[in-house]
Amino acid sequence: MTSIGLGHYLVVSAALFCIGLFGVVTRRSLLVIYMSLELMLNAANLALVAMSRFNGNLDGQIMVFFTITVAAAEVSVGLAMIVALCRKRRSAHVEDLTTLKL
Amino acid sequence: MIQDVLFYLFAFMTLLSAVLVVANPVSRNPVTSAMFLVLTILFMAGLFVQLHAFFLAAVQILVYAGAVIVLFLFVIMLLDLKEEQSRRIGKLGSVLGLVSVGVVFVLFNRALSGLPAKVPGATGQPSLEGLTAPLGHALFKQYLLPFEILSVLLLVAMVGVILLSKKDLR
Numbered sequence: 680m681t682s683i684g685l686g687h688y689l690v691v692s693a694a695l696f697c698i699g700l701f702g703v704v705t706r707r708s709l710l711v712i713y714m715s716l717e718l719m720l721n722a723a724n725l726a727l728v729a730m731s732r733f734n735g736n737l738d739g740q741i742m743v744f745f746t747i748t749v750a751a752a753e754v755s756v757g758l759a760m761i762v763a764l765c766r767k768r769r770s771a772h773v774e775d776l777t778t779l780k781l
Numbered sequence: 782m783i784q785d786v787l788f789y790l791f792a793f794m795t796l797l798s799a800v801l802v803v804a805n806p807v808s809r810n811p812v813t814s815a816m817f818l819v820l821t822i823l824f825m826a827g828l829f830v831q832l833h834a835f836f837l838a839a840v841q842i843l844v845y846a847g848a849v850i851v852l853f854l855f856v857i858m859l860l861d862l863k864e865e866q867s868r869r870i871g872k873l874g875s876v877l878g879l880v881s882v883g884v885v886f887v888l889f890n891r892a893l894s895g896l897p898a899k900v901p902g903a904t905g906q907p908s909l910e911g912l913t914a915p916l917g918h919a920l921f922k923q924y925l926l927p928f929e930i931l932s933v934l935l936l937v938a939m940v941g942v943i944l945l946s947k948k949d950l951r
Contacts, residue, residue, distance in 0.1 A: 682782075682785060683784065683785055683788045683831075686893060687788065687792070688828070688832070689893055690893060691792045691795065691796065691828070693886065693889035693890075693893065694796055694886075695795065695796060695799055696885070696889070697882045697885055697886045697889070698796065698799045698800055698802075698803055699799070699803070700881070700882050700885060701803055701804070701878050701879070701882045702802065702803030702804070704874070704877070704878035704881055704882070705803075705804075705874055705875050705878040706803065708811060710811045710814075710853065710856065710857060710860075711802075711803075711811055711814050713853070714802055714811075714814055714815065714818050714853065715802070715803055717818065717845070717849065718799050718802060718803070718818070718821065721821070721822065721825055721845075724825075724837075724841075725825060725828060725829075728829055728832050728834050728837060729832060731834070732832045732833060732834065737915055737916060737919050738919075740834055740836075740837055740916060741916070741919055741920060741924055743834075743837055744837065744840065744916075744920065745927060745931060747837075747840055747841065747844050747845070748844075748931050748934075748935065749931070749934065750849075751844050751848060751849060751935075752934055752935055752937075752938035753938075754849050754852060754853075755852060755938055755939075755942050756938050756941050756942055756945070758852055758853070758856045759941070759942040759945040759946050760945055761856060761860075762856060762859065762860065762945075762946060763945050763946065765860050771860055
């Protein structure tokens with residue numbers, strides 16, 4: 680049998696989440712920030728599937744199914760907002776979006 | 782063993798392409814990031830197959846690598862984004878980002894180091910086969926109401942997107 684356990688998958692998931700977080704914090708283009716958000720969601724999905732597999736419970740996979748659907752809806756709405764923003768401001772750069780700044 | 786080798790291969794390639802999405806040393810083009818996001822998702826589907834979640838691997842490829850990435854590419858080409866290439870990332874910003882990521886990683890590390898004693902089945906052999914039929918049974922019996930609510934959510938998202946992308950947004 681294989682020696683890969685739950686911990687291996689969780690380490691990969693944590694590393695992926697941290698990579699996504701780093702992208703969200705450092706990158707300045709709205710689209711790349713969105714892609715990093717997708718990475719973080721994927722990391723959570725991986726952790727859920729691994730938990731589901733190693734605990735013998737199917738609920739985690741159902742949860743991932745729902746997460747993927749919600750993520751697809753979220754991406755479509757978010758990208759529509761970015762397009763609307765770009766039409767108004769001519770920029771998809773977070774440093775140019777300072778309307779809420781005092 | 783072949784399974785171990787496959788796991789390490791998929792995990793390494795997933796993380797490598799995720800790094801290339803976020804911090805590509807060669808190109809700062811969003812299209813490159815999107816392409817490496819496709820690679821990340823494909824290798825992650827490989828990990829799902831390793832976890833015997835075959836249906837979710839298929840859904841992952843269909844929804845993410847199919848729909849979401851095409852949406853991303855459409856928007857990138859619609860907006861014609863080139864500015865981030867010229868602006869550089871501030872030194873303070875990347876240092877702060879590294880610090881915050883380090884803090885989160887330490888938190889994860891502490892959580893994971895206490896894992897095998899607490900979680901049942903963490904050390905034992907896996908027992909679940911995530912085949913499509915039991916997943917469908919659970920989805921349409923036990924989780925029927927969330928499933929239907931999800932369809933309403935998709936409808937809401939569709940209406941919202943159409944409203945948002947109207948030309949004269951007020």
